[in-house]
Amino acid sequence: MIEMQDVWKEYPNGAKALNGINVHITKGEFVYVVGPSGAGKSTFIKLMYREERPTKGHIFVNGFNIERLKDRKVPLLRRSIGVVFQDFKLLPQLTAYENVAFALEVIGIPKRHIKRRVMDALDWVGLADKAEMLPSQMSGGEQQRIAIARALVNNPAVIIADEPTGNLDPDTSWEIMKLFQRINDRGTTIVMATHNKEIVNTMRKRVIAIEAGQIVRDEEKGLYGYDD
Amino acid sequence: MTIRMLGRHLREGCKNLLRNGWMTFASISAVAITLLILGATLVIALNAQQLSNYVAGQLQVNAYLKQNVSSAQAQQITAEVKALPGVSSVRYVPKQQGFKDLQQRLGKDYQDVLQGFSNKNPLPDKIVVQAADPKQTLSIAQKIRALPGVDRVDDGKQVVDKLFRFLDLVRNIGVVFVVGLVVMAMFLISNTIKITIFSRRREIEIMKLVGATNWFIRWPFLTEGIIIGVVGAVLPFAIIAYAYHSVYARLGGTFLAVAFPLIPTAQLAQKLALVMFGLGIVIGVWGGIMSVRKFLKI
Ligand SMILES: Nc1ncnc2c1ncn2[C@@H]1O[C@H](COP(=O)(O)OP(=O)(O)OP(=O)(O)O)[C@@H](O)[C@H]1O
Ligand SMILES: [Mg+2]
Numbered sequence: 001m002i003e004m005q006d007v008w009k010e011y012p013n014g015a016k017a018l019n020g021i022n023v024h025i026t027k028g029e030f031v032y033v034v035g036p037s038g039a040g041k042s043t044f045i046k047l048m049y050r051e052e053r054p055t056k057g058h059i060f061v062n063g064f065n066i067e068r069l070k071d072r073k074v075p076l077l078r079r080s081i082g083v084v085f086q087d088f089k090l091l092p093q094l095t096a097y098e099n100v101a102f103a104l105e106v107i108g109i110p111k112r113h114i115k116r117r118v119m120d121a122l123d124w125v126g127l128a129d130k131a132e133m134l135p136s137q138m139s140g141g142e143q144q145r146i147a148i149a150r151a152l153v154n155n156p157a158v159i160i161a162d163e164p165t166g167n168l169d170p171d172t173s174w175e176i177m178k179l180f181q182r183i184n185d186r187g188t189t190i191v192m193a194t195h196n197k198e199i200v201n202t203m204r205k206r207v208i209a210i211e212a213g214q215i216v217r218d219e220e221k222g223l224y225g226y227d228d
Numbered sequence: 229m230t231i232r233m234l235g236r237h238l239r240e241g242c243k244n245l246l247r248n249g250w251m252t253f254a255s256i257s258a259v260a261i262t263l264l265i266l267g268a269t270l271v272i273a274l275n276a277q278q279l280s281n282y283v284a285g286q287l288q289v290n291a292y293l294k295q296n297v298s299s300a301q302a303q304q305i306t307a308e309v310k311a312l313p314g315v316s317s318v319r320y321v322p323k324q325q326g327f328k329d330l331q332q333r334l335g336k337d338y339q340d341v342l343q344g345f346s347n348k349n350p351l352p353d354k355i356v357v358q359a360a361d362p363k364q365t366l367s368i369a370q371k372i373r374a375l376p377g378v379d380r381v382d383d384g385k386q387v388v389d390k391l392f393r394f395l396d397l398v399r400n401i402g403v404v405f406v407v408g409l410v411v412m413a414m415f416l417i418s419n420t421i422k423i424t425i426f427s428r429r430r431e432i433e434i435m436k437l438v439g440a441t442n443w444f445i446r447w448p449f450l451t452e453g454i455i456i457g458v459v460g461a462v463l464p465f466a467i468i469a470y471a472y473h474s475v476y477a478r479l480g481g482t483f484l485a486v487a488f489p490l491i492p493t494a495q496l497a498q499k500l501a502l503v504m505f506g507l508g509i510v511i512g513v514w515g516g517i518m519s520v521r522k523f524l525k526i
Pocket of ligand 1: 035
């Protein structure tokens with residue numbers, strides 16, 4: 001499902017973000033990526049949906065060979081992945097419904113198929129009744145649910161999330177985590193970079209710890225392992 | 229691309245243009261001014277070309293025979309000229325006829341002057357030759373010059389050369405002018421679109437994240453450029469076509485006193501539309517591609 005073999009990443013400015021990463025994530029897994037600030041977690045995640053390209057090494061995601069993937073084919077890779085971010089990345093001028101529909105519209109799904117799928121996704125995250133609201137009229141937790149609905153609406157095999165609870169209070173964070181658990185329960189792989197110690201230590205999953213661009217720990221039902 | 233997608237791209241393009249009203253206005257104006265000048269230049273150039281074709285077509289070779297050539301010999305020479313390849317018509321004008329023509333041309337006021345020459349006609353016999361192909365005129369003139377009994381041959385070369393040199397100058401100035409303006413218009417369009425892209429960075433970012441193709445992202449900006457180009461072409465086209473039509477009607481289809489036939493309005497408008505709308509679209513597409521290019525690096 002996701003495979004990295006001796007992956008290195010050096011940014012053009014010389015920053016060495018990843019130094020020899022080997023990892024294998026199978027379908028249906030739920031993985032936390034932890035580590036200190038600047039360790040390379042976001043870089044690790046960006047390589048998966050080819051926001052960044054590795055300086056060296058091999059990466060396979062959902063059957064795509066990232067190394068060989070032509071620019072033209074990158075959209076196909078991205079349609080097989082749902083991404084969720086700390087800052088939600090919603091379009092402020094669009095309603096909840098339109099934000100989710102946008103993801104289908106821009107990959108050329110016909111209007112008549114869109115409505116049904118968007119409403120299903122909104123239903124899934126429990127916000128069908130807020131479909132006509134603008135992001136500015138919703139709480140942070142609700143906005144993140146909309147973003148998750150958008151990531152889900154295309155039925156991706158993997159959801160990749162970079163600190164999805166980073167901007168949310170603890171209660172709301174737990175709501176979001178329950179949502180991720182439900183997504184994982186239906187067989188979707190989840191890779192999540194997080195700084196949330198309480199969550200990692202309570203909702204026990206596989207933990208990959210990155211420090212200075214290297215995997216220093218990779219254990220099933222692991223602990224967060226840092227003090228912050 | 230399906231009609232449905234085309235509709236979406238057009239809608240998005242229009243939205244962007246309306247959102248950035250003033251920049252859109254500036255770009256459209258730049259295109260319009262460019263095309264106005266281009267169109268005017270084109271009208272002049274096309275008519276100039278028509279003029280030179282016309283003049284070349286009218287070109288005749290006048291061969292003047294020596295004074296001592298008898299009328300029988302003159303007939304003989306005329307026959308020889310007629311036999312030259314590429315000659316379409318030959319007219320022999322004996323000196324008496326030439327004198328009458330001159331009298332007629334000068335009119336009453338000069339009758340007295342001419343009267344003095346009436347029994348000592350100074351004009352030579354003349355053969356007027358027309359080439360089937362204007363380009364052959366000079367070589368035919370050369371051949372006639374070599375015939376015995378021919379004194380002097382006037383092929384009109386100097387007149388035509390002068391005319392062509394003048395037309396070349398007009399054309400070159402026009403080209404430099406238009407190229408400069410086209411570059412400026414492209415620059416303005418690409419800037420306008422850059423601004424709309426800037427205000428839509430977020431949207432583009434999300435489109436890329438959810439797997440929209442580059443072409444899907446590019447199209448609204450291209451349609452934006454195309455709309456600017458086409459709208460920018462409409463007004464100058466209308467102005468020039470109308471102005472030309474009025475001038476044409478007023479002059480009765482000929483240029484001043486020269487009796488040179490202008491290109492009919494409908495025929496000119498066709499060419500004009502092709503060039504102006506074509507160039508408008510090219511400018512717009514180019515501006516669109518340039519502006520969106522760096523935002524699409526994955
Ligand atoms: N676009 C970039 N250009 C240059 N250097 C970068 C870029 N992105 C990240 N880096 C550098 O690469 C290293 C790893 O950054 P990364 O964002 O992956 O860390 P992180 O683990 O996600 O940190 P945080 O927990 O603070 O989000 C850092 O040293 C960072 O400065
Ligand atoms: Mg990060």
